[in-house]
Amino acid sequence: MSVFNNYRIQLDARKLDGMLKLGKHIRKEFPIFQNAPHVYLDSAATSHKPQRVIDAVSRFYSTQYGSIHRALHTRSAEATRIYEMGRSRVEHFIGANKPSEIIFTGGTTESINQVAFGFAVPRIKEGGNIVISAMEHHANFLPWQRICTQYGLSLRRIPLTDAGEIDEVAASELIDENTLITALVQVSNVLGTVNDLNPIIAHAHSLQVPVLVDAAQSIGHMDVNVQALDCDFLAFSGHKMLGPTGVGVLYGKYTYLEQMEPWRFGGEMVLHAGLERSKFKEPPHRFEGGSPHSAGVAGLIAAIDFLEEAGVSNIQRYSDQLLSHMIDQLQAEEDVQILADPKQRSGLVSFVLKDIHPHDVASILGETNIAIRAGHHCAQPLLRDLGIPVTNRASIHCYNDEDDIEALMDGIRRVKSYFH
Ligand SMILES: Cc1ncc(COP(=O)(O)O)c(C=O)c1O
Known part of the structure; x- marks a missing residue:
């Protein structure tokens, strides 16, 4: 029986605790996490592949x-x-x-x-x-x-x-x-x-x-x-x-x-x-x-x-909760500015740290195997409109969970203490 058959039950039951941890189980189907352990928050650039795709x-x-x-x-x-x-x-x-x-x-x-x-x-x-x-x-x-x-x-x-x-x-x-x-x-x-x-x-x-x-x-x-x-x-x-x-x-x-x-x-x-x-x-x-x-x-x-098999709507419900958890954490952190406040958001958030260049943030996080994106995200006209040349972006998929968010937040705090 696939992992989803087990966890779909939890999704349907809307058990929030289970939902923020679900990615840990789904991750087992993605060999890269065993072969090269890392915190992957760059799925908007490209997603990892489950064993069955490989x-x-x-x-x-x-x-x-x-x-x-x-x-x-x-x-x-x-x-x-x-x-x-x-x-x-x-x-x-x-x-x-x-x-x-x-x-x-x-x-x-x-x-x-x-x-x-x-x-x-x-x-x-x-x-x-x-x-x-x-x-x-x-x-x-x-x-x-x-x-x-x-x-x-x-x-x-x-x-x-x-x-x-x-x-x-x-x-x-x-x-x-x-x-x-x-x-x-x-x-x-x-x-x-x-x-x-x-x-x-x-x-x-x-x-x-x-x-x-x-x-x-x-x-x-x-x-x-x-x-x-x-x-x-x-x-x-x-x-x-x-x-x-x-x-x-x-x-x-x-x-x-x-x-x-x-x-x-x-x-x-x-x-x-x-x-x-x-x-x-x-x-x-x-x-x-x-x-x-x-x-x-x-x-x-x-x-x-x-x-x-997972059910795209289940993935959506799970990642919506995880994303709002990530945004809550980022919002609670001093000196973090989140871009945009749309009614509905999916899978990713862009942010900047006060007085710290996004490339510095991403490379310091990268040193501890936390992958986030820094750049203009191939959307330079938009960033020009916003008056921000580059941002950090953290993005998720079904294999992420709240531990990844915790790692991100710890990483951000480390970056801040390094620069300030
Ligand atoms: C919104 C959007 N459109 C188009 C593309 C281009 O996709 P690809 O490079 O796979 O052709 C991307 C890639 O990041 C994207 O995010």
């Missing part, structure tokens, strides 16, 4: 491997079966309508670039604009900036409220009939804000504006359902949801995928390659030119198994 990748290469979609031999058939099973698993995991709405990519960055250059660029009209928010990761900022400078469109950034949420009123003013596309993050990788995107998406749709959602920080931390969101595109990465690096997903409503053009060109994406012109396959295959990261998909299936 096993699935290894099993794929040791017993199932072959080229995908290319050959008639049994190795290829088996590898293709697993790859396409991955597509169906992702379809169900995010509530898509059919497997062909799922495109495997290298990660969130590639997914967004595919939409930017394969979908938005061919639809550009003079005088158009693209709307993003002021809290976007560079992956959801630079492609749109590039298009706007190259094709003379205006890039509109929806400002944030004082609490650090996307300003819904401003969004409804900035998204208009000339908006080519709106691309918004569901959970900010700097502020941890969970944005309520539904009203903004409804407004965009009332003007026939398609919406892309960057789910890099929400996937695996909360139920992400494309029907409930009603987004037109959704982008996420395997490595942040306990899965392998180098594999990710772009979901698109099929009607939009039919209109989208390939952005990368290569093998296995055409029905016919002629000297003058070529005929591309139907979605999703025309967007997967070249040899895909099939082993990554095998690992992604195992990550989805893990998340579904």
Whole structure:
């Protein structure tokens, strides 16, 4: 019986004591914690992998491997079966309508670039604009900036409220009939804000504006359902949801995928390659030119198994409690300033220590094997708005527990006593 079957009972019973300790048991399924013990508070950058994900990748290469979609031999058939099973698993995991709405990519960055250059660029009209928010990761900022400078469109950034949420009123003013596309993050990788995107998406749709959602920080931390969101595109990465690096997903409503053009060109994406012109396959295959990261998909299936077995909503309830515990501790500590105060937060918090550079904080904590992040978190426009060039960020996943928070707080006190 899996550890989750035992602990799901406690989660359902809402036993707070059990909940703050749960990560200690879940951690046993992640070999890195035994092999290289450390306090890991950097899951927003990338998550650790449970044994079954590592096993699935290894099993794929040791017993199932072959080229995908290319050959008639049994190795290829088996590898293709697993790859396409991955597509169906992702379809169900995010509530898509059919497997062909799922495109495997290298990660969130590639997914967004595919939409930017394969979908938005061919639809550009003079005088158009693209709307993003002021809290976007560079992956959801630079492609749109590039298009706007190259094709003379205006890039509109929806400002944030004082609490650090996307300003819904401003969004409804900035998204208009000339908006080519709106691309918004569901959970900010700097502020941890969970944005309520539904009203903004409804407004965009009332003007026939398609919406892309960057789910890099929400996937695996909360139920992400494309029907409930009603987004037109959704982008996420395997490595942040306990899965392998180098594999990710772009979901698109099929009607939009039919209109989208390939952005990368290569093998296995055409029905016919002629000297003058070529005929591309139907979605999703025309967007997967070249040899895909099939082993990554095998690992992604195992990550989805893990998340579904745990219950994503259980993980969310557990980590919400742990996060509010961490925030309470940080708030109680003198000279710690927390960024933003949103209604709903997920998985992470950014903070600064008075008069101590975030890099010093992270490197002193690193000396005692406590991993937190210091930097601009690939969101320089946001940090510029906030007037803070760098912050510290502590982020959690299901394998963290209150001992990790205690270690963080002890570490912060050590840093303070060293500098003051
Ligand atoms: C909100 C957000 N979007 C996009 C990305 C880019 O993800 P990847 O580097 O996996 O493509 C990240 C990575 O940190 C992120 O936090």
